[in-house]
Amino acid sequence: MDYSSILTFLYSQFFIVPEYPEKSCKGQVFIVTGANVGLGLEASRHLVRLGADKVILACRNLEKGEAAVKDIEQSTKRTGVAEVWSLDLSSFESVKEFAKKVDTLPRIDSIVENAGISTTKFQVFEGNESTITVNVISTLLLALLVLPALKRSAQRHNIQPRLTIVASEVHHWTNIPERNKRDSIFEALASPEDSEMGIRYPVSKLLDVFGTRALVERTPSSYPVTINTMNPGFCYSELSRESSGIGFWLMYKLLARTTEVGGRTLVAAALGSPETHGQYMSNSKVEEPSKFVRSEEGKKTQERVWAELSAKLEQIQPGILQNI
Structure with a gap:
């Protein structure tokens, strides 16, 4: 663990308040995944408030998504802007179907991949532990599947679309211990015997950072899409629904940002x-990722992660790496 990051975390939570978004989004089209609750909902609300032409809330639960749309319309007094699309990251087929629908949009300015889960219970989705499937494999699968649509928007509308993968500062707090347990990192992560589920969420977010960096390293200069990753900070959200205990409750009360403030950071990215x-x-600004990410061992681990992850993505959707 990078202990200096804990001091940075505490300072950020106590003393830094990300700026309230004011930049006009008039004429722009956005997609936010995991947008029926929490940070995704508040980011979507900001984007509607800022004048976006369309904000697509990608949700697993359509009923909750429709309720979120009504809530946004009531608070912003703008109707007909937010809409709900179905997306279940526990299913690769759902991700593919969603990407096909994205491909029909005449314009896309930004996609925020915010959806994720945090659990200590080992269960398997699509042959991998659920957190890895949802937070990492499906997230990067969607990223590569929508790149052609984003590049097409760039050319048609003379814009620089953005693709944001929501990570977390908790990526500072792990170095993926499972990487030393087997030759294959993802095989170790898929094994209940090798998995350290108490830190699975931080591991998934470190994998997101590695995946994003590795993807960008494979883009040519002057790439028409801006791809970044970001940390919203520790916020009130349903992501922590499984967490309990007096210690966590006190930390929540003392440190957590409001969901609205957290949503500001998604908009900035x-x-x-x-x-x-x-x-x-x-x-809401560029910072260095963890010391491990920047270390020689981290660079080697990133290449291992990308080699395994890209092979999985090619298996799920043959030819997908050509989308880069």
């Missing part, structure tokens, strides 16, 4: 400049 391409953002 969703509107990020081309300079954020390949970068990790925290408190």
Whole structure:
């Protein structure tokens, strides 16, 4: 664990409040995954408030998604802007169907991949532990599947679309211990005997950082899409629904940002400049990722992760790497 990051975390939670978004989004089209609750909902609310033409809330539960749309319309007084699309990241077929629908949009300015789960219970989705399937494999699968649509929007509308993968500062707090247990990192993560489920969420977010960086390293110069990853901070959200105990309750009460403030950081990344391409953002600005990510061992681990992850993605959707 990078212990200096804990001090940075505490300072951020106590003393830094990300700026309230004011930049106009008039004429723009956004997609936010996991948008029926929490940070995704608040980010979507901000985007509607800022004048976006369309904000698509990608949700697993359509009923909750429709309720979120009504809530956004009531608070922003703008109707007909937010709409719900079905997306279940526990199913690769659902991700593929969603991406096909995205491909029909005449314009896309930004996609925020916010949906994720946090659990200590080992269960399997699509042949992998659920957190890895949802937070990592399906997240990167969707990212690569929508790149052609984003690049097409860039050319048609002379814009620089953005693709944001929501990570977390907790990626500082792990170095993926499972990487030393088998030759294959993902095989170890899929094994209940090798998995350390108490830190599975931080591991998934470190994998997101690695995946994003590895993807961007494979993009040519002057790439037409800005791809970044970001940390919203510790916020009130349903992500922590399984957490309990007096210690966690006190930390929540003392440290957690409001969901609205957390949503501001998603908007900052969703509107990020081309300079954020390949970068990790925290408190709505570019910051360094963990020491492990930047270390020689981290670089080697990133290449191992990408080799395994890209092979999985090719198996799920043959030819997908050509989308880069």
